[in-house]
Amino acid sequence: MTISSDQRASGRCSVVVLISGSGSNLQSLIDSADEGGYSICAVVSNKADAFGLTRAQKAGIPTALLSHLAFATREDFDLALMDIIDQYEPDLVVLAGFMRILSAAFVTHYAGRLLNIHPSLLPEFAGVNTHQRALDAKVARHGASVHFVTEELDGGPVIARHSIPVAETDTPESLAARVLQQEHALYPKVVTWFAAGELRMTDNGAHHMRIKLPDTQDFD
Ligand code: GRF
Secondary structure, X not given: OOXXXXXXXXXXEEEEEEEXXXXXXXXXXXXXHHHHOEEEEEEEEOOOOOHHHHHHHHOOOOEEEOOHHHOOOHHHHHHHHXXXXXXXXXXXXXXXXXXXXXXXXXXXHOOXXXXXXXXXXXXXXXXXXXXXXXXXXXXXXXXXXXXXXXXXXXXXXXXXXXXXXXXXXXXXXXXXXXXXXXXXXXXXXXXXXXXXXXXXXXXXXXXXXXXXXXXXXXXX
């Protein structure tokens, strides 16, 4: 019996997490899985040295490594990645610091069951270097967002955001560290909603059965 069919028997939402690096968001998802009503059935990395792989192994979660360097095109890599993911028949695919732009075929295949976390208050500061750009723009508040993934980079329907105040003394590093703390609460919250069947992507954007989206929580 495969891991995923074990999970289906238990009725829990099964999640594949994609990573490229430290995996601190992965860790928060691992730590919240029981309470959140979901199970992480696999972690896939495109980087051999991603510390997230170690975190997954310590938690007894199957891991896979698929280097994008072995593929001539983005489309070929994504097809191979889809093959790995689909072996687990997940209900949800979660991008947690997965540093790849995804092809249209990939995004379409997982439409409505593909989430990403981004270190800014979307739609502000889509793309890279978000913390430096927030400081340059002298915004009063900064934060993180979880959204459904569509073909538009960081542009899919926003589900939830956590914001914090920006201090005059902040550096990109200090701001990133405080935003990351918020990410660790935000991502499990959203995955828990999805696992409970309360969250879906519609033609009009992200929809929650009880909560008006995007759900924006401000912290001091
Ligand atoms: C996080 O800031 C996330 O928002 C961004 O990449 C970073 C990943 O950090 N997409 P970690 O690997 O989860 O520690």
